[in-house]
Amino acid sequence: MLAPLRHAAFRHLAAGRLVNMLGNGVAPIALAFAVLDLTGSVRDLGLVVGARSLMTVLFVLVGGVVADRIPRRLVLVGSNLLGASTQAAVAALVLTGAATVPLLLALAAVNGIVSALSQPASAAATPQTVPPELIQSANAILRLGVNGGMIGGAALGGLLVAAVGPGWGLAVDAIAFAVAAAAFAGLRVAVPPQTRAGGGVVADLREGWTEFTARTWVWVVVLGFMVLNGALAGGVNVLGPTVADDTVGRGAWGVVLAAETAGMLVGGLIALRLRVRRLLRLGVACMLAASLLLLGLALAPLTVVLIPAAVAAGIAVEQFAVAWDTSIAQHVPADRLARVYSYDMLGSWVAIPIGQVGVGPVAAALGTRGTLLILATLVLLSVLGMLASPDVRRLTTVAPGRSVAGAPPDQPVATHPPTPPDPVQAGAGGG
Incomplete structure (x- = not known):
C-alpha cells in the first residue's frame, strides 16, 4: 500500500501538497473572519471569496495548457512562490489594520490565478510519478497527506482566529506556500513528448476538449459537480461561518471543519485498501452524504450534530476523490x-x-435556514442525476498491468508511458 513512497518524485509531490493543504486549512477560516471583522457583511465575504474562485475558473484552461507544455515542476514552484507573496500581502494588510474590501478583492483575484496555474499541473503530475499499477494507492496516499495537513490547518486556523486574530492565520498560509515551493523544487516531471512540439494554444485547447467530451462519464460527473460544488461553496463557505457566529462560535466552527477533514483522513485509509471493480459508481453514490453538513446547519446548528455530519461528509468526499x-x-x-x-x-x-x-442575497430574501435546505436538496439531486447515467454506473477500473491500447474512449485504457528512472520522472481535479 505504501509502495508509491519508494519513488522520489512522488515523495516530493506528496510533501508539497501536504504543506499546501496545511496552509489551505488555515486560510478559509482566517479570510472569512477577517472580512466579517472588517465589515460584518455576508455580501462582502461572498464577493471576496467569489473573486478568487472566479479568477480560478477564468484561468484554469490556461493552466492546463501550460502544464502540458512546460515542466510541471516549474509551474508548481512558480505558482507557490507567487501565492506566498499574495498571502503575505493580505496578512500584512489585516495585521496592520490597512485592509479594505477592494484590496482584499484584488489580492484574492491574484490568488485565484495562482490556483488556476498550479492545480492542473499538480493533478496531472501524479500518474507519472508512479507505475500505472500504483495509481490508486498513490492517489489515496496523497489524499491522506493532504487531509492530514487540512486537519492541522483547520484546527490551527480556528485557534489562531479565536486567540490572536485572522491576520496571523493568513501569515501561516503565506509561509506554507513558500515551504511547498521548496518541496516542489525537488520534483522532476517531464513534459509529455507529444505536446513538447505542439501547435498553438487554441489547438491545444481543442485537443483537450475532444478528449474531455469523448468520455460520457467525464462530462456527466463534471456537470453534476457544477451544481454540487456551487451549493456547498455557498452553504458551507459563506453561510457556515455566519451561522457559527450566531450559534456554536468561531473556535467550534474550526473544529467542525477539522472534523470534516478527519473524515477525509478515515476515507483515505478506506480507499487505500479498497478494491472495487466499479469504483466511480461507489464514489459518486457516497456523495449523497455531502448534504448532511448543510442539513445540520439548517436544522440543528449544534456542535454535537455538526461534527458527526462533517465526518460523514468527509469520508464521502474522499471516496469520490480517489x-x-x-x-x-x-x-x-x-x-x-x-x-x-x-x-x-x-x-x-x-x-x-x-x-x-x-x-x-438569497439568504436575505428566503432566510438562512430555507436557503440551506434548498442547497442540500440541490446536492441530493445532483448526485442522483450522475447515478442516472449508465456510463457512470458501469465504468470499471483497469486491472494492474493490463494493456488495452486502442480501445474506445469509454473503455478502460491505461495510456500512461512507463515511469522513467529517478531523478527525472514525468491530482484534486475532481469534482
Missing part, C-alpha cells in the same frame, strides 16, 4: 491529462463563485 482521480488517470493519455483536468476544473468550479456571491 475514485475520480484514479478513473481519470487510467483513461486519459498522459500528454493531454492536464488539459482534461482543466476542463474538469472549469466545469466543476464555474458555479462556485455564483454560489458564493449569490447565497447572501
